[in-house]
């Protein structure tokens with residue numbers, strides 16, 4: 001991939017004040033997160049999650065330039081020209097109820113929580129979190145048998161965090177060698193939201209959406225399998241929580257997801273509103289919106305300003321709309 005436009009965006013982003021940059025004509029701003037915690041979470045090495053103090057600062061920053069809006073507003077105004085933002089959180093982690101929701105209520109910020117039906121109530125652990133737990137263990141207690149087994153299966157310390165769902169059995173076998181029990185981990189640590197906690201979030205005015213059953217890499221599975229993952233998780237959400245809006249956020253990315261699938265979700269009334277993670281961009285499908293991954297390494301403010309400059313640059317060459 002050509003990194004030059006990103007580099008230019010960073011340099012320009014450094015110079016442009018927010019007041020000018022964010023005032024320009026851009027898509028609705030949709031930052032998303034996973035978890036906020038002041039603890040070291042050995043199962044989350046995949047992205048730099050925020051400390052509570054950093055998170056609050058980032059919220060104040062959004063509030064300075066954008067007005068917080070609800071999911072209902074987004075559905076009615078998917079291409080709003082107002083300077084608005086809607087916050088969301090993926091993977092249904094318990095900190096969303098314990099910490100995030102309190103901060104959001106205090107500040108009056110609506111949000112949507114996207115939950116994996118296969119993980120809620122601590123039924124199973126996301127394969128990338130399994131990989132993180134294994135890597136955390138290997139860093140503190142090197143184990144040559146486990147590393148040899150990983151190597152024989154094309155995995156190592158450098159690439160284990162990118163392990164695909166199709167290789168989850170390799171992770172399970174490695175965990176056995178290391179004496180890690182994922183079921184004990186789920187039972188003792190309860191990393192995920194329970195049905196009751198999700199109810200409480202809904203009662204407090206937050207929106208609840210689906211995020212697939214098992215969080216597979218969608219680009220590695222067939223369109224039928226993609227549809228099944230979406231439909232199953234969505235029907236679990238509808239059955240348990242009966243949300244006013246049926247919304248789904250694609251796990252990892254919607255890159256490679258066909259226009260046909262998006263149309264089918266809409267026409268069969270499985271989802272009213274869907275989300276990708278391509279950053280600040282428009283999408284060719286009107287009720288499919290692109291979100292900005294806020295949990296990136298580096299300076300938060302500069303990352304965000306660069307993202308908006310990058311959007312502007314792509315807009316000039318007619319490439320600011322995601323096509324499927």
Ligand SMILES: [Zn+2]
Pocket residue numbers: 090091211215251252
């Ligand atoms: Zn996710």
